[in-house]
Amino acid sequence: MEKREQLYEGKAKKVYATDDPELLIVSYKDDATAFNGQKRGTIVGKGVINNRMSNMLMQMLEKAGIPTHYVEEINERDTIVKKVSIVPLEVIIRNIAAGSFSKRYGVEEGVVFDTPTIEFSYKSDALDDPLMNSYHAIAMKLATPEEIETIKKYAFAVNEQLKAFWKEAGVTLVDFKLEFGRLSDGTIVLADEISPDTCRFWDSETGEKLDKDRFRRDMGGVEDAYAEIMKRLSEHL
Ligand code: ADP
Ligand code: UDP
Numbered sequence: 001m002e003k004r005e006q007l008y009e010g011k012a013k014k015v016y017a018t019d020d021p022e023l024l025i026v027s028y029k030d031d032a033t034a035f036n037g038q039k040r041g042t043i044v045g046k047g048v049i050n051n052r053m054s055n056m057l058m059q060m061l062e063k064a065g066i067p068t069h070y071v072e073e074i075n076e077r078d079t080i081v082k083k084v085s086i087v088p089l090e091v092i093i094r095n096i097a098a099g100s101f102s103k104r105y106g107v108e109e110g111v112v113f114d115t116p117t118i119e120f121s122y123k124s125d126a127l128d129d130p131l132m133n134s135y136h137a138i139a140m141k142l143a144t145p146e147e148i149e150t151i152k153k154y155a156f157a158v159n160e161q162l163k164a165f166w167k168e169a170g171v172t173l174v175d176f177k178l179e180f181g182r183l184s185d186g187t188i189v190l191a192d193e194i195s196p197d198t199c200r201f202w203d204s205e206t207g208e209k210l211d212k213d214r215f216r217r218d219m220g221g222v223e224d225a226y227a228e229i230m231k232r233l234s235e236h237l
Helices: 046-063 099-105 133-140 145-169 223-234
Strands: 008-011 015-017 023-028 030-033 039-042 072-073 078-082 089-096 112-121 171-182 188-191 199-203
Touching: 023 046, 046 072, 046 078, 046 145, 046 223, 089 145, 112 133, 112 145, 133 145, 133 188, 145 171, 145 223
Parallel strands: none
Antiparallel strands: 008 015, 015 023, 023 078, 030 039, 072 078, 089 112, 089 171, 171 188, 171 199
16 A cells, blocks of 8 residues: 555654545654643654554554544555544543643642543634533534543543553553544544553653653653663553
């Protein structure tokens, strides 16, 4: 399968058409952005790691009964995926307070929740991805009530699978962002990516950050952190 026209260039990936109208090729870049594109940089090797990690994790989730867009990895940066119409919501699951949750509610980073939380942000760069509840999403016809229920069910199931996997690898899954989409028949599937760009990973022993926070917060050791989290994945598959 080959790339045809480029349909979209995002902050972290390019999306190409293929000869099959139901399939796309996503190509992972080393470009990194944060704070809605205000901070820009390059993380050398990131695209290769995010492509591999996302594909490995999505295959694991498929085995656990969660439908995803993953079809086939064709080289170290490019993957064939099922084309979806993206539900314009960022679905965020949290196990531990961090990032915008800590800032918004004045809760120290690292506070462990008894039960995971879910929240939605409206995917809109122009509006800076505002927080949105499910009633707002339904009122704006971004998703139906049934789709919201399906998305919530899958998002919590993804959390249980990933949390257990990463625990074995000595990594605490703090929080993460998912995107879902509709196939041409309306079926909801997990799309986009699952990677150190979209998850917070803390070393279970040392608490060391092994994710994009090292870039966001100018902590240094960004490439090493991506390599380390990829190594943990490979060793524990
Ligand atoms: P952004 O758009 O936020 O800059 P990316 O650089 O990751 O993000 O671009 C990838 C784009 O492709 C995103 O807009 C994402 O919603 C979209 N996308 C991810 N998976 C699929 C899919 N299976 N079908 C269609 N679009 C997808
Ligand atoms: N996240 C993401 N894309 C976004 C916003 C958040 O992938 O546009 C991820 C982020 O990596 C973290 C989780 O979602 O794992 C929660 O992020 P948070 O709301 O704390 O926002 P941030 O601290 O990134 O502003």
